[in-house]
Amino acid sequence: xxxxxxxxxxxxxxxxxxxxxxxxxxxxxxxxxxxxxxxxxxxxxxxxxxxxxxxxxxxxxxxxxxxxxxxxxxxxxxxxxxxxxxxxxxxxxxxxxxxxxxxxxxxxxxxxxxxxxxxxxxxxxxxxxxxxxxxxxxxxxxxxxxxxxxxxxxxxxxxxxxxxxxxxxxxxxxx
Amino acid sequence: xxxxxxxxxxxxxxxxxxxxxxxxxxxxxxxxxxxxxxxxxxxxxxxxxxxxxxxxxxxxxxxxxxxxxxxxxxxxxxxxxxxxxxxxxxxxxxxxxxxxxxxxxxxxxxxxxxxxxxxxxxxxxxxxxxxxxxxxxxxxxxxxxxxxxxxxxxxxxxxxxxxxxxxxxxxxxxxxxxxxxxxxxxxxxxxxxxxxxxx
Numbered sequence: 001x002x003x004x005x006x007x008x009x010x011x012x013x014x015x016x017x018x019x020x021x022x023x024x025x026x027x028x029x030x031x032x033x034x035x036x037x038x039x040x041x042x043x044x045x046x047x048x049x050x051x052x053x054x055x056x057x058x059x060x061x062x063x064x065x066x067x068x069x070x071x072x073x074x075x076x077x078x079x080x081x082x083x084x085x086x087x088x089x090x091x092x093x094x095x096x097x098x099x100x101x102x103x104x105x106x107x108x109x110x111x112x113x114x115x116x117x118x119x120x121x122x123x124x125x126x127x128x129x130x131x132x133x134x135x136x137x138x139x140x141x142x143x144x145x146x147x148x149x150x151x152x153x154x155x156x157x158x159x160x161x162x163x164x165x166x167x168x169x170x171x172x173x174x175x
Numbered sequence: 176x177x178x179x180x181x182x183x184x185x186x187x188x189x190x191x192x193x194x195x196x197x198x199x200x201x202x203x204x205x206x207x208x209x210x211x212x213x214x215x216x217x218x219x220x221x222x223x224x225x226x227x228x229x230x231x232x233x234x235x236x237x238x239x240x241x242x243x244x245x246x247x248x249x250x251x252x253x254x255x256x257x258x259x260x261x262x263x264x265x266x267x268x269x270x271x272x273x274x275x276x277x278x279x280x281x282x283x284x285x286x287x288x289x290x291x292x293x294x295x296x297x298x299x300x301x302x303x304x305x306x307x308x309x310x311x312x313x314x315x316x317x318x319x320x321x322x323x324x325x326x327x328x329x330x331x332x333x334x335x336x337x338x339x340x341x342x343x344x345x346x347x348x349x350x351x352x353x354x355x356x357x358x359x360x361x362x363x364x365x366x367x368x369x370x371x372x373x374x
Binding site for chain 1: 177178180181184189190191192193194195196197198199201202203205206207209210223224226227230231234235237238239297300301302304305308312323324326327328332333348349351352355356358359362363365366
């Protein structure tokens with residue numbers, strides 16, 4: 001850096017308080033200073049990082065060539081400004097946790113409902129029947145034949161045959 | 176706030192359209208990326224070209240970066256993939272060592288010596304920078320040297336340094352800043368810090 005450039009930099013240098021905030025921001029110990037986008041801040045930023053890199057490993061004590069800096073600068077200037085869609089914390093939470101959670105719950109309920117006949121093919125009351133004395137099973141499973149539906153049952157059994165009738169009324173009757 | 180969180184702040188600024196914030200990320204990581212690529216590609220000019228391409232790719236892809244990994248780890252992968260594509264296009268094998276496939280940029284071998292593919296001028300400049308930084312560190316008062324070493328070498332937080340040195344956090348912050356400024360004052364004459372060097 002030439003002497004003129006050094007003098008220009010010194011004159012433009014911000015107060016030490018602001019520079020100290022930049023130093024702390026670099027360490028993740030302070031908020032970003034207002035002047036972060038200025039050339040002075042960037043010079044401090046780069047120099048501070050170079051110091052840290054060199055202290056950790058001499059391998060990183062490499063200067064960045066003017067060719068690389070100028071080429072990257074020109075290339076980035078030519079790039080359109082990128083913009084990411086705004087992502088609010090609530091929307092992010094909903095997208096990340098709520099939607100998959102609800103989907104999983106719906107899936108579990110659906111699978112449980114569909115698998116119900118396979119798990120308990122005799123119906124929900126079958127387990128209860130197992131504890132009932134055998135002599136009472138028929139009584140428990142006996143169809144509640146309301147008198148007004150008797151004709152309907154008979155016609156249905158006649159039309160569907162025994163297998164169809166069994167599906168409707170699987171428990172043997174005593175009559 | 177961790178370093179990753181500090182990077183996340185800059186990433187968010189870029190995602191909101193602040194191109195200048197990407198410049199800060201470039202300035203922070205350019206040396207690491209150049210060193211990484213110099214282990215995969217022999218020609219220093221090609222190393223710079225691929226590094227530039229990698230940064231541009233990262234800039235274009237940044238709207239889709241959700242922060243699942245650290246920014247540098249993400250950038251590291253982009254750089255390695257860009258180098259692979261470059262080598263495949265020129266039908267050459269990478270000159271990298273066993274850490275070539277290492278996806279975790281943080282565990283990259285930090286102790287290796289300078290690559291021999293640097294130009295003699297670059298090697299000289301690197302040595303001069305390293306010598307200057309070391310001399311500046313040696314010249315620091317003990318409390319400043321201890322503070323910056325605990326921060327940069329040991330990676331301690333300001334609170335941990337304050338406990339270690341038995342002083343307030345504000346003092347730690349001031350000591351680290353003063354140490355950096357003292358070293359930077361010796362370093363600046365070696366660096367090209369013209370204000371118009373960047374966009």
